[in-house]
Amino acid sequence: MGPVLILCLGNPLRRDDAVALHVAARLSARPEPGVEVRTSARAGLYLLDDMEGFDRVVVVDAVRTGAAPPGTVHALPLEAIHAPEGPSPHAIGLPSAVARARAAGAPVPSRIQLVAVEVEILDEVGEGLTPAVAAAVPAVESAARAAARALAGAAG
Amino acid sequence: MTRRITIDPITRLEGHGKIEILLDDRGDVESAFLQVPELRGFERFCVGRPAEEMPQLTAHVCGVCPAAHHIAAVQALDALYGVAPPAAARLARALYYQLFIFEDHLLHYWYMGGPDFYAGSDAPAPMRNILGVLAKVGADLGKRILSARREARELMAALAGRTVHPVFALPGGISKAVDAATVERARALAPGLVRFAEDTLASFRAAVLDHPEYSEALASEAYRVRCHSMGMVDGGGRLAFLDGRLRVIDPAGRELAAFAPRDWLDHLAERVEPWTYAKLTYLKAKGWTGFTEGDDTGLYRVGPLARLNVARAMATPRAEAERQRLFEALGWPAHQTLAFHWARLVEALQAAETAQQLAGDPRLGDPHVREVPAPLPGPREGVGAVEAPRGTLFHHYAADADGILTAANLVVASQHNAAPVQVSVRKAAKGLIRGGKVDAALLNRLEMAFRAYDPCNACASHALPGELPLVVTVRGADGAVREVIRRRVPEDAD
Numbered sequence: 127m128g129p130v131l132i133l134c135l136g137n138p139l140r141r142d143d144a145v146a147l148h149v150a151a152r153l154s155a156r157p158e159p160g161v162e163v164r165t166s167a168r169a170g171l172y173l174l175d176d177m178e179g180f181d182r183v184v185v186v187d188a189v190r191t192g193a194a195p196p197g198t199v200h201a202l203p204l205e206a207i208h209a210p211e212g213p214s215p216h217a218i219g220l221p222s223a224v225a226r227a228r229a230a231g232a233p234v235p236s237r238i239q240l241v242a243v244e245v246e247i248l249d250e251v252g253e254g255l256t257p258a259v260a261a262a263v264p265a266v267e268s269a270a271r272a273a274a275r276a277l278a279g280a281a282g
Numbered sequence: 283m284t285r286r287i288t289i290d291p292i293t294r295l296e297g298h299g300k301i302e303i304l305l306d307d308r309g310d311v312e313s314a315f316l317q318v319p320e321l322r323g324f325e326r327f328c329v330g331r332p333a334e335e336m337p338q339l340t341a342h343v344c345g346v347c348p349a350a351h352h353i354a355a356v357q358a359l360d361a362l363y364g365v366a367p368p369a370a371a372r373l374a375r376a377l378y379y380q381l382f383i384f385e386d387h388l389l390h391y392w393y394m395g396g397p398d399f400y401a402g403s404d405a406p407a408p409m410r411n412i413l414g415v416l417a418k419v420g421a422d423l424g425k426r427i428l429s430a431r432r433e434a435r436e437l438m439a440a441l442a443g444r445t446v447h448p449v450f451a452l453p454g455g456i457s458k459a460v461d462a463a464t465v466e467r468a469r470a471l472a473p474g475l476v477r478f479a480e481d482t483l484a485s486f487r488a489a490v491l492d493h494p495e496y497s498e499a500l501a502s503e504a505y506r507v508r509c510h511s512m513g514m515v516d517g518g519g520r521l522a523f524l525d526g527r528l529r530v531i532d533p534a535g536r537e538l539a540a541f542a543p544r545d546w547l548d549h550l551a552e553r554v555e556p557w558t559y560a561k562l563t564y565l566k567a568k569g570w571t572g573f574t575e576g577d578d579t580g581l582y583r584v585g586p587l588a589r590l591n592v593a594r595a596m597a598t599p600r601a602e603a604e605r606q607r608l609f610e611a612l613g614w615p616a617h618q619t620l621a622f623h624w625a626r627l628v629e630a631l632q633a634a635e636t637a638q639q640l641a642g643d644p645r646l647g648d649p650h651v652r653e654v655p656a657p658l659p660g661p662r663e664g665v666g667a668v669e670a671p672r673g674t675l676f677h678h679y680a681a682d683a684d685g686i687l688t689a690a691n692l693v694v695a696s697q698h699n700a701a702p703v704q705v706s707v708r709k710a711a712k713g714l715i716r717g718g719k720v721d722a723a724l725l726n727r728l729e730m731a732f733r734a735y736d737p738c739n740a741c742a743s744h745a746l747p748g749e750l751p752l753v754v755t756v757r758g759a760d761g762a763v764r765e766v767i768r769r770r771v772p773e774d775a776d
Binding site: 137138139166167168169170171172175178223226227231232233250251252 | 323324326327339342343346348389390393425427428431432435445446447
């Protein structure tokens with residue numbers, strides 16, 4: 127059992143998309159034993175490179191489902207996300223990326239837990255979180271820590 | 283107790299992959315448009331910032347090819363400041379970039395080459411069979427992709443500080459000399475990368491040549507667009523990924539234009555259409571001809587197949603032998619979009635061979651890696667261009683005398699291909715809608731038409747779920763919505 131990875135995804139130039147990077151800074155300021163924190167701005171298949179060598183991973187990211195107010199924190203296993211296979215490898219999502227890598231015989235984590243925060247603005251270039259999302263950062267941090275502890279304590 | 287929620291990608295990625303189909307009075311297709319999302323405001327965001335921030339800023343535009351933006355940006359800065367980087371810096375940048383092309387191309391081939399992904403469930407049976415065969419043939423070789431890519435990525439990190447978002451290229455050179463250990467590592471590693479690229483190609487080719495039905499599937503009209511090709515070549519007309527001139531050939535292979543990146547606006551023009559944020563590009567020599575094919579069209583394609591079409595030869599011997607085999611099988615120039623898989627592998631081999639040459643260059647480890655640029659004499663412009671995995675990438679900057687950006691324009695591969703994609707989509711729609719009746723296969727066929735272009739959404743959409751969903755809206759002649767078709771999110775498929 128190696129350490130648990132918390133992988134925080136975000137683009138610092140896309141407004142609310144940077145929320146997980148703020149969470150990463152707070153996680154790193156108070157390290158959890160047995161937990162490694164990484165950040166990435168990459169997509170789809172490339173995230174597998176960030177996870178290589180870890181068996182348990184918590185992914186922190188921004189989502190915009192439109193089904194919940196901004197700042198809402200979702201915590202769920204990767205398997206709970208249903209994504210249709212997209213028409214472009216450029217926009218392949220994490221569920222498909224993991225499935226494809228597994229099919230190709232590549233080692234992928236056995237457990238991936240998602241902590242996602244509902245956001246407002248993703249498609250504008252700019253810096254700074256919207257107020258509701260900024261206010262949710264401590265709650266996202268707590269959820270990420272809880273998810274990592276649960277994975278660390280889970281029987282392999 | 284897990285609360286299961288379904289994240290509907292249609293709402294998560296507003297506007298992604300929208301196709302609008304307009305019918306005429308008879309219920310036949312008047313026109314069809316694919317709208318690919320565009321990240322808005324990047325150019326505006328850059329104006330007023332120091333130009334030298336661009337290699338870092340632009341690397342964050344895209345979660346897929348930051349390396350291409352980093353290098354294109356620094357080449358634009360070299361031009362802006364009128365500075366020539368020393369040999370060691372040019373070699374290190376080039377080595378990093380060849381490794382990037384190698385690992386990116388192979389990643390896509392090995393993980394995404396599956397039958398359902400590229401051909402789609404609605405593809406002709408021969409296509410599905412051949413790709414299925416490839417998947418089996420490659421099983422043993424596929425295991426080596428992990429170590430080959432890991433070695434390439436570790437070397438990239440040693441050169442550039444970081445694998446993904448590199449932090450080494452500066453106007454006039456690079457930030458840190460390549461140390462002796464890294465030079466040694468590159469020399470030791472390169473032959474294995476060449477072997478792996480060669481073995482991958484050999485397995486692909488054997489499968490293709492053993493199955494004549496592959497060429498039958500390639501001939502599928504949905505995948506064929508007869509338009510011009512554009513790509514970068516070196517001084518000898520051989521395929522180049524960076525530091526070259528752009529060459530354009532017509533559908534029959536005749537040269538239409540050849541120019542330095544700084545002169546791109548003399549040859550290419552951008553056009554704004556009301557239904558998309560993406561600016562469409564076309565050839566000035568032909569003018570805007572709308573979404574047409576053939577010798578007179580103003581449209582051109584970029585990317586692996588286009589690059590092989592325009593190059594007189596590959597830059598390295600093994601890759602050149604493979605390029606000749608490809609065109610013997612497909613004819614030249616090749617317009618079968620699906621042949622891009624094959625073209626990609628030929629390019630990966632050239633990248634590996636070039637990396638080996640660069641690693642062996644005695645100047646690579648030289649400590650002199652930067653010419654610090656002099657202050658600008660006044661307002662200036664600079665253009666950089668590289669061949670990103672999916673096609674030509676231009677960065678064009680204008681700065682004032684203080685080096686503060688007054689304008690920035692990035693032309694990405696998906697923009698060059700945006701109009702040809704529309705041709706493919708329109709062909710598919712016209713073939714499947716007659717008298718207002720929509721064929722059930724429409725969604726898959728439309729996807730098939732643009733899947734192979736691998737359109738980029740020009741931003742780091744590492745989204746969860748991150749797929750590019752497709753919504754097709756059919757409108758009657760009166761503009762009223764007749765039908766909305768969207769891919770259904772599947773229920774648990776455990």
